Amino acid sequence: EAGVAQSPRYKIIEKRQSVAFWCNPISGHATLYWYQQILGQGPKLLIQFQNNGVVDDSQLPKDRFSAERLKGVDSTLKIQPAKLEDSAVYLCASSLGGGIEQFFGPGTRLTVL
């Protein structure tokens, strides 16, 4: 089966610019996650969707980050405006509802200059 798809794979922007990331989960996976992984750290959950509803966004910096999953399939994560400390890999993952395993996409490496 096809895995989790993400684009772009790399993005370089200047601080205060905006950026958007796209994720297409595994077909049939109701739960979608966005993680931020700063170099040398483990992934940190930003937001979790169940179908098109938000389950948990407690660690999402809502003043600059937003995410949506309008049709319960694809999702976009946006940062506006970006700060230097947003430089990280943004990982998308999906799972079958409350299933055991989360499947991760290849990630988008963001560099903010």
Place this chain on the structure above:
Amino acid sequence: GQNIDQPTEMTATEGAIVQINCTYQTSGFNGLFWYQQHAGEAPTFLSYNVLDGLEEKGRFSSFLSRSKGYSYLLLKELQMKDSASYLCAVRDNDYKLSFGAGTTVTVRA
């Protein structure tokens, strides 16, 4: 919240055994996971423990003691391709995963 600790780095020789320890303090527990992450790649699932004891899967085994808040991942017959970061993650009762910072394992010939 979750507090998850694991060593930063470990080095071992090809063919040897390495044990990566993970300790956690949680406000809710619904399973412990180990993921492997090669440099520049996404994490991939290795193992899952929700009950105390040892789970064996080929060259990899994972152990859990819920009363001690402790787990380890055992890698046997190390191969060069096992050089990677190993992430310990705890799932809470809302199915939210919290990850440790990862242990970088370097396998030397």
